Amino acid sequence: MSAAPQPPPAAGRTLLEVRGLVKHFPLKGKRIDGSPAVVRAVDGIDFQVREGETLGVVGESGCGKSTAARLLMRLIEPTAGEVVFDGMGVGSRDLPLKAFRRQVQMVFQDSYSSLNPRLTIEDSIAFAPRVHGTPARESVERARDLLARVGLEPRRYAERYPHELSGGQRQRVNIARALALQPRVVILDEATSALDKSVEAQVLNLLLDLKDAFGLTYVFISHDLHVVRYISDRVMVMYLGQVAELGPCESLFHEPRHPYTRALLASMPTMDPDRRTEEAPLAGDPPNPINPPSGCRFHTRCAFAEPVCASRPPTLGSGYGGHPVSCLMHEPGSGHSAARAGA
């Protein structure tokens, strides 16, 4: 195991803040009790992204991390809650949507479908600046400059089409495209998941270089825990549309507090042939966000669940000090046997 957890880097000021964000997708039909059926993709999340950090977001299918990314980008409208950027509400008069778009950009997972097959690479990258008023020639120049920054020689690649590039090269183009508006925050939604490991390593190095060069802040969404551990300063674990745990990377990986986080980390395949996993940490499949369990959403699969967990939903708090976790065991006075009496 690696050395003792290092303290997180000096935290910058809060750049992006999410308060009570909720997104329900309506479904046809009704539930048994007559209420309309909805997919509770994101069901109340609160967190902050600090300037200059990389916030890793992990979770399995149905946890809502991709929906959360799209809510952050305002590609879909939230059912409730708000997103605040640099103290200004997104979409408010202080920060209209178009201006917000210059600040936060996104890189998607599928490198091929992220690029218009009919446009050349440089046209794809130059599109966003042109939309915001930059004259055509300057936009193209900026596109070529960015191509060079991401390691693709402009003379060779600028006038090519997406289908002529490999997956790793296309992803570099997507990164260049995201940087074209000179944003402060870049959301990477499984940006390296579809790449071969060796190509992924190159792209990760590039992301780190760019972060230093441009002073970027990253929100890095991935299901690959190794990568998240490598690249993140803080990590947020999501389960069924809510935040289970949120803390500094190393202390979260070293001493996970939420039972789900523990199970998730224990599920990573071993790299040690002498110590193979003998028992699956968690049984069953990630549940469906249409009918989440009552109380704590994880209680149906939790090894530490008690009756109170089914009736009382935990809140995300730092009960006994340490990083925030959403579990009754860490909530003073919650009624769970592992929790101490209320302060």
Place this chain on the structure above:
Amino acid sequence: MNIAVDSTKIPAPVFERSPGYWSSVWRRFRRDRVAMAAASVVVGLLLLALLGPWIVPADPYQSSMLNRLKPIGTPGFPLGTDELGRDMLSRLMLGTRLSLFLGITPVLAAFVIGTCLGLLAGYAGGPVNTVIMRTIDVFYAFPSVLLAIALSGALGAGIFNSLLSLTIVFVPPIARVAESVTTQVRNRDFVEAARASGAHAFTIVRVHVLGNVLGPIFVYATSLIAVSMILASGLSFLGLGVKPPEPEWGLMLNTLRTAIYTQPWIAALPGVMIFITSISFNTLSDGLRSAMDVKQ
């Protein structure tokens, strides 16, 4: 600050400046021999339509009761004469004009109108989509032949009214295809990325959506040309379209009806022309579709 540019500078496969999408489509099309044959026939027909009046061997309107229904191979009348003694060959050649015109024009008009409607419905989604598509469905519920006849009957005979009714017949299917393709493209990541860059919907449609949907819609529309021609011929046959003495293949089929008993081959000739033209357009459209359908 020194940025470590990664060493991805392996020699990329050396080829010249990449061809655009349409030139690679053309290259693929050129290799398809059947499609090229169909294309040449279509080009020939178009030329015939353009140059018709100047290259007909005889006067298509000159009738002569003495020369009624002369068989094929008669000297001076290579394909025989019709029931009024007019040269079949010249009438067939001149008929290309009208028939092609009636085949292509409604489809072209419907292409423009249908694409606009479909784009709007597909991109806007929601209630706009519902209103447009359900209205279109009403028209779609009628079989095209009946709809064409009903509209022509209501509007009256004549070329312009035929064009109008045919256009109305073709707008719904084209709009449907347009809407479906637009919806697919709209959900692709690069459109989302364009929205994420703050672009206005109109810009997104113009730059990103249009280029990707025009192809499939165009291919579908070309497959309708043959249908349009046949419907127009049908309308003329029923007396709802072109009026005599204009040479139009459908009309010729009508007027030569009774000659089936005496000169069956001549009576069939306009049908043969319709057949050749339809097949060529359909094959052409098929070839286009294959050429465009590339795993890029």
Place this chain on the structure above:
Amino acid sequence: MSARPSIAAGEPPLVRVRDLHVTFSGGARPVRAVNGVDLTVGRGETVALIGESGSGKSVTLRALLRLHPPRRTAITGQVQVAGHDVLALAARPLADYRGKVASMIFQEPLLALDPVYTVGRQITESILRHESVPAAEARQRALQLFERVRIPSPERRLDAYPHEMSGGMRQRAMIALALACRPQLLLADEPTTALDATVQIQILLLLRELQRELGLSILFVTHDIGAAIEVADRVAVMYAGRIVEEGPARDVVRHSRHPYTRALLVGRAGGQGEHAMARGSRLRTIPGSPPDLSSLPPGCAFAERCPLAQDACRATQPESVAVAPGHVARCLRTDVSESET
């Protein structure tokens, strides 16, 4: 004479592949996907084929079932599975062989299972195709299979359609389908790549369990070294259509001798012990990108990206060298110790 990994004395291997070449025609130039693969899988043994895209691992796997379109594919070499000469089988014996001797599970169950039939029906169909048993008995066996792959409420699930099941259950159903006719060899093409972490480990453990209980041999293709370590007894690393290193999992992971294997192990973010990458430092990457399979160099395909490459490497294909009992590597520089790479 090149070395071959030793097999348990006296036991003939279940799978013996010799000098397999698979070339695809149809494009501008023929694509040489597999270039001389030698592979053996013993009875009850799990071998993992590790590689990235373009390494030829999936192509090798599919060649064992002859799944490639015959007109565009040229396969040469020898493929022996349980005494059957797979490449020489005619149509009918081939259909008998598939499912009964060797069967396959795929990465995406939704694509591999027929959406219009219930999973129970698909399993009984497979059983009835290969064995003449009454339908009721086939259904009984399907039920037992579901229990064996640990699908909860198996009775009910037999009548479910693929889309009604969750991802993990679908994968289990696919495994049940593959085992329906009690094959001796299970071919697994990245079966856990598309699954969540908590489900992936369940499936990997299930495969290990099935191997123990049924004496099944498994050939497991993956790009994830961690998954390979969890299931495999032996590991073979592929690059550009050739096996560049092969041996017991422990040896290959702990004492890798081919520069590519080492680069794969070291260059990934994560791992433990000596493979752990320190945060903040840059990952060690392999420069360049995989070779073009339609124009392979005469020598070692990895030479252009290899930190240890010499002229001899580029001239001719390196032979397999035995670096330890049962452990071979195709490299001229196996003498270089790990710390020097």
